[in-house]
Amino acid sequence: MFSHWRINFLFIFFILIGVLVAGRLFYWQVLSSGDLAAIAENQHWISFEIPAKRGEILASDGSPLVSNEETYLLFASLPDIKENHNQLAAKLAPLLEPEDTATMEGLLKKRLDSSNLVWIPLKHKISRSEKTEIENLKIDGLGFEEEQKRSYPEGSSSAHLLGFVGNDINGNEKGYFGLEGFYDLELKGRAGILRREKDASGKPILVGEVKEEKEHQGRTLVTTIDRTVQFIIGEKLKEGINRYGAVNGSILVMEPKTGAILGMTSWPNYNPANFSLYDKSLYPNPAVALSYEPGSTFKVLIMSAALNEKVVKPETICDKCSGPRNIADYTIKTWNEKYFPNSTMTEVIQHSDNVGMVFVGEKLGIEKMYEYLTRFGLGKPTGIDLQDEASPQLRPKKEWGLIDLATASFGQGIAITPLQMIRAVAVIANGGKLVKPYVVKEVISDEEGKTEISPKLEDGILKSATTMMITEMMVNAVDNGEAKWAKPKGYRIAGKTGTAQIPVAGHYDQEKTIASFVGFAPADDPKFVMLVTLREPTSSPWGSETAAPLWFDVAKELFNYYGIQPG
Amino acid sequence: MKKKICKKPKLVILITSLVVILALVELVISYQLATTGGEMHQLEEKAATLEQQNKILSEEINQMGSLSRISSEAKNLGMVKATSVVFLTSQIPVAMETTNLPEAR
Numbered sequence: 001m002f003s004h005w006r007i008n009f010l011f012i013f014f015i016l017i018g019v020l021v022a023g024r025l026f027y028w029q030v031l032s033s034g035d036l037a038a039i040a041e042n043q044h045w046i047s048f049e050i051p052a053k054r055g056e057i058l059a060s061d062g063s064p065l066v067s068n069e070e071t072y073l074l075f076a077s078l079p080d081i082k083e084n085h086n087q088l089a090a091k092l093a094p095l096l097e098p099e100d101t102a103t104m105e106g107l108l109k110k111r112l113d114s115s116n117l118v119w120i121p122l123k124h125k126i127s128r129s130e131k132t133e134i135e136n137l138k139i140d141g142l143g144f145e146e147e148q149k150r151s152y153p154e155g156s157s158s159a160h161l162l163g164f165v166g167n168d169i170n171g172n173e174k175g176y177f178g179l180e181g182f183y184d185l186e187l188k189g190r191a192g193i194l195r196r197e198k199d200a201s202g203k204p205i206l207v208g209e210v211k212e213e214k215e216h217q218g219r220t221l222v223t224t225i226d227r228t229v230q231f232i233i234g235e236k237l238k239e240g241i242n243r244y245g246a247v248n249g250s251i252l253v254m255e256p257k258t259g260a261i262l263g264m265t266s267w268p269n270y271n272p273a274n275f276s277l278y279d280k281s282l283y284p285n286p287a288v289a290l291s292y293e294p295g296s297t298f299k300v301l302i303m304s305a306a307l308n309e310k311v312v313k314p315e316t317i318c319d320k321c322s323g324p325r326n327i328a329d330y331t332i333k334t335w336n337e338k339y340f341p342n343s344t345m346t347e348v349i350q351h352s353d354n355v356g357m358v359f360v361g362e363k364l365g366i367e368k369m370y371e372y373l374t375r376f377g378l379g380k381p382t383g384i385d386l387q388d389e390a391s392p393q394l395r396p397k398k399e400w401g402l403i404d405l406a407t408a409s410f411g412q413g414i415a416i417t418p419l420q421m422i423r424a425v426a427v428i429a430n431g432g433k434l435v436k437p438y439v440v441k442e443v444i445s446d447e448e449g450k451t452e453i454s455p456k457l458e459d460g461i462l463k464s465a466t467t468m469m470i471t472e473m474m475v476n477a478v479d480n481g482e483a484k485w486a487k488p489k490g491y492r493i494a495g496k497t498g499t500a501q502i503p504v505a506g507h508y509d510q511e512k513t514i515a516s517f518v519g520f521a522p523a524d525d526p527k528f529v530m531l532v533t534l535r536e537p538t539s540s541p542w543g544s545e546t547a548a549p550l551w552f553d554v555a556k557e558l559f560n561y562y563g564i565q566p567g
Numbered sequence: 568m569k570k571k572i573c574k575k576p577k578l579v580i581l582i583t584s585l586v587v588i589l590a591l592v593e594l595v596i597s598y599q600l601a602t603t604g605g606e607m608h609q610l611e612e613k614a615a616t617l618e619q620q621n622k623i624l625s626e627e628i629n630q631m632g633s634l635s636r637i638s639s640e641a642k643n644l645g646m647v648k649a650t651s652v653v654f655l656t657s658q659i660p661v662a663m664e665t666t667n668l669p670e671a672r
Contacts, residue, residue: 067625070619070623151626154635155635205600227634231634
């Protein structure tokens with residue numbers, strides 16, 4: 001009996017031991033297998049992230065408009081920090097935020113006191129010099145991780161065109177506005193991972209296993225932007241806005257035969273490197289996102305439509321131009337209330353005669369006018385490769401009355417973007433083709449090589465003979481019109497001034513205007529088509545005294561740059 | 568019986584030698600691998616340093632080559648923009664016409 005009890009005891013004892021061993025094994029193999037495998041992997045493998053570089057944006061000559069600058073993330077490994085958190089924050093704050101040390105110190109203390117964390121980021125995007133200064137303090141527990149920051153060697157002059165890089169709701173980098181927004185997928189790459197077996201000292205084992213997931217670098221964009229043209233228009237616009245006391249302004253330069261944008265600038269602008277310090281209303285590109293009533297610059301489009309339809313000729317006499325016109329309940333007057341009875345169509349453009357243009361509009365009729373507005377690409381986006389393009393809608397044809405026909409013929413009551421305007425004038429400049437404006441001409445990728453983007457043209461918008469006639473009328477308007485005093489001597493320039501009133505709460509503001517000038521040169525074989533717009537100039541409300549001289553000022557520089565000789 | 572006694576030590580010596588040789592070979596290979604691993608680590612560090620220097624220089628080139636910087640530097644050096652540009656025509660300059668004159672005798 002005694003011996004039987006001992007056997008049972010041993011039997012139960014071994015069963016208990018067995019259960020304990022099985023339980024422990026179950027805990028290791030099933031319950032903690034994930035954690036243990038991770039620990040084992042960490043002991044055995046070393047992983048490196050291979051960061052992918054965001055693609056650069058280059059000017060047409062290959063020089064960078066946007067490149068990448070190396071910056072660092074400063075982090076703290078809390079178990080390794082030996083200094084008092086308050087002292088540490090006081091030491092770091094003046095280096096990280098010299099202009100607001102107190103706020104930075106408070107922020108650092110708060111982060112360092114996060115007891116539930118081991119690794120905490122202290123500040124992103126610190127510069128190389130800041131990193132060196134912090135390293136010189138020799139503080140245990142601080143470390144750095146490499147990051148990239150966008151840099152803009154040419155400053156803010158191309159801010160609207162380029163856009164900026166911010167963070168999305170998940171904290172990932174994302175391009176907004178302009179090229180950064182439109183080409184975000186192409187520009188951002190995909191980080192790779194390199195995993196290697198390591199020895200006890202952490203060095204890679206040469207014959208060990210290597211697992212590599214290759215990084216994909218962001219694609220590089222080569223633009224059509226000529227950085228000299230961009231620099232010239234940026235400087236001249238700033239000068240012009242100061243000289244004429246305008247609220248804001250834009251200059252757009254395009255190659256009329258291809259639609260390649262050579263330069264595009266607006267003022268005021270913002271610094272894309274510190275975009276968050278600026279008002280959000282500055283982010284959209286006014287040249288493509290904001291609409292305006294074009295005023296008299298629009299007359300060349302209506303006149304070219306009438307010439308193309310052969311309802312008028314350059315020498316056609318206006319027999320309704322001797323005084324104001326009453327249409328519906330409105331009276332149409334000329335801008336200076338001077339009237340030119342029996343003026344020819346060439347003179348109508350030269351004098352920028354609203355009454356003369358009503359005559360042309362009536363000859364053309366609503367049906368044809370609407371058709372030509374559509375042909376010139378108005379009422380729909382141009383398709384430019386910029387994220388912020390907007391397109392005001394054309395009012396449905398059935399809603400058009402006689403007064404709409406009359407006012408549209410001299411550019412009132414119709415809204416377009418500056419880009420739509422320059423694109424429509426390019427039809428005259430290039431012999432009748434509608435171009436699709438574009439900014440990026442090449443996309444370069446490490447894997448796929450170079451992809452060229454070719455110009456897209458739509459033929460047959462205007463007849464070649466029509467474009468020659470309207471060009472001559474525009475040359476005459478420049479040579480003999482209100483802005484002839486500012487024209488560079490010896491050059492044949494086709495252009496048209498515009499002074500549009502600004503609609504405010506259902507009526508037109510009597511004092512505020514948008515002054516503009518659109519034109520191309522040399523008139524017979526245009527190298528560029530350019531549009532200058534100035535909002536609310538105070539020195540004079542007229543386009544002929546503000547936007548036109550600024551246009552000619554820029555044109556003189558462009559003639560020298562392109563080596564275009566007078567005569 | 569004598570032959571058997573003689574063969575055994577030879578086999579033992581052969582096996583022992585083989586084991587020693589193989590152990591030495593493994594030791595040498597392991598040593599070489601460890602050294603090469605170290606060298607590779609050093610080379611990787613050197614490549615990273617060079618890459619870093621390359622990045623710094625590229626950033627400097629980008630900043631130094633910007634038109635806004637060149638323009639402000641030119642202003643600081645007292646340079647001014649050309650106010651008038653003269654274009655040369657393709658007509659033969661007057662001075663060249665003397666070459667057609669008969670030689671003086």
